[in-house]
Amino acid sequence: MRCRTRSAPLALAAAGALVLSACGSDDGGPTTSSGDAEACPGAVVDVVVSVGQWGDVVEALGGDCASVTTVIDSVAVDPHDFEPTTGDIAAFEEADLVVLNGADYDHWAADAAGNVDPAPVVLDLAEVVGVESEEHAEEEGEEHAEEEAGGEEHGHGGVDPHIWYSPDSVQQSAEAITAELGELSPDAADHFAERATAWEQELEPYLAEIETLRTAAGDRTYAATESVFDHMAEAIGLTDATPEGYRESASNETDPAPGDVAEFEEALRGGGIDVLVYNAQTEGGVPEQLRAAAEEAGVPVVEVTESVPEDGLSFVDWQLAQLQALSAALQQQS
Ligand SMILES: [Zn+2]
Structure with a gap:
């Protein structure tokens, strides 16, 4: 559990030491929230999420049946200037599923996923919601040199990649995540359906x-x-x-x-x-x-x-x- 209280408080108290060791440092490295193989009716899916904006969403939807590693999970890291370390890249090696924001926001993660063998399933949320940069569509996989040379300014090559700020995109992305999890772990489909319902309720306010x-x-x-x-x-x-x-x-x-x-x-x-x-x-x-x-x-x-x-x-x-x-x-x- 990633410093959060989604589990019952009792279970959390019992696992207190573990929680602390998992959450003790905030050095900008990847954080992992483990699934629960005993509670999951199917296989636990190993998911790597590029950025924390989506990490919590995937954790909520995966429940006991997903172990979620979030690579950029600190507010101290600017996603625009991010360059992954070898440790960040290593996080992708065991992934069954990689969830990206896409739209050139986290190109490094697409690259890292592309270098893993066997290749994980990659879910590009910008593609899911139809907010994809033209360059990305035309020349998938190419470095986005303009952005890297761009310093601290806040441009993204013509598209607005901040899709977690779009309520429609958030809902469409959640549906796509649930569907992908269910495909990777079919025996856990009921669990994912329950999690999706709980998420929809969480989203109501x-x-x-x-x-x-x-x-x-x-x-x-x-x-x-x-x-x-x-x-x-x-x-x-x-x-x-x-x-x-x-x-x-x-x-x-x-x-x-x-x-x-x-x-x-x-x-x-x-x-x-x-x-x-x-x-x-x-x-x-x-x-x-x-x-x-x-x-x-x-x-x-x-x-x-x-x-x-x-x-x-x-x-x-x-x-x-x-x-x-x-x-x-x-x-x-x-
Ligand atoms: Zn931005």
């Missing part, structure tokens, strides 16, 4: 909050220091009022021109932006400057993160807290 926000959004606007939240903003129905110059430079992985930053600050002062969505996971002088401008202008700031911000926080709890903060910010403005 998240979906309900999105519905509430959809009603509240109306003609409301947001601007964002980075694109990470855009899929969710679109699902909610918020209008993107991020000034175009800033937006373009952010998506082109270039520093925004001083004029673009000034335009953004002016827009924040001008009253046309109801909320500033701020990616708290990346550091940078410009986003901080925009945040300060928003605060000065009385525009509420909602913090979001690229990755699960603390160890043990479930996907739903993470997302829900951000959505509730957005609800509060919109109410404050209305």
Whole structure:
């Protein structure tokens, strides 16, 4: 169990020492949550998940019948600059199934899976939901040199790979994960079906909050220091009022021109932006400057993160807290 309390508390207390040793260090290395061969009616599937945004989802869906290793499972690691170590690569060797975000977000994981013999089944979630970069579709397997040269900016070559911020994509991905697990361990299909039902229930408050926000959004606007939240903003129905110059430079992985930053600050002062969505996971002088401008202008700031911000926080709890903060910010403005 990966520092979380999905199991009954008693079982967790009994396994306390083991839990501690599994979770004691947060050095950015892979973490593993073990399945339970005795409780699983079929074979336990060994799954490697590239990023923590999906790790909790796969753990929830796999239950006793999946051992889930999550390679990037620390908020201290920037997925955009990630270079796997040999230890990270070794995690792929025993995998039956590799779950990738895809859309060139975690190309290193596709490469690592491709070098394993026998090859694991690879589930590319961006492919599942139809958010795939053209380059990736045309030249599968090629290095994404542009991104690697891109430094700390937040572009992804034209597509928005942050599909865990799309509620539709989250649901479609979960269905695909359940289906793949069932194919790899057919005797455990009933267990996976139960887990899928439990997951859908877990998702209910998240979906309900999105519905509430959809009603509240109306003609409301947001601007964002980075694109990470855009899929969710679109699902909610918020209008993107991020000034175009800033937006373009952010998506082109270039520093925004001083004029673009000034335009953004002016827009924040001008009253046309109801909320500033701020990616708290990346550091940078410009986003901080925009945040300060928003605060000065009385525009509420909602913090979001690229990755699960603390160890043990479930996907739903993470997302829900951000959505509730957005609800509060919109109410404050209305
Ligand atoms: Zn990103």
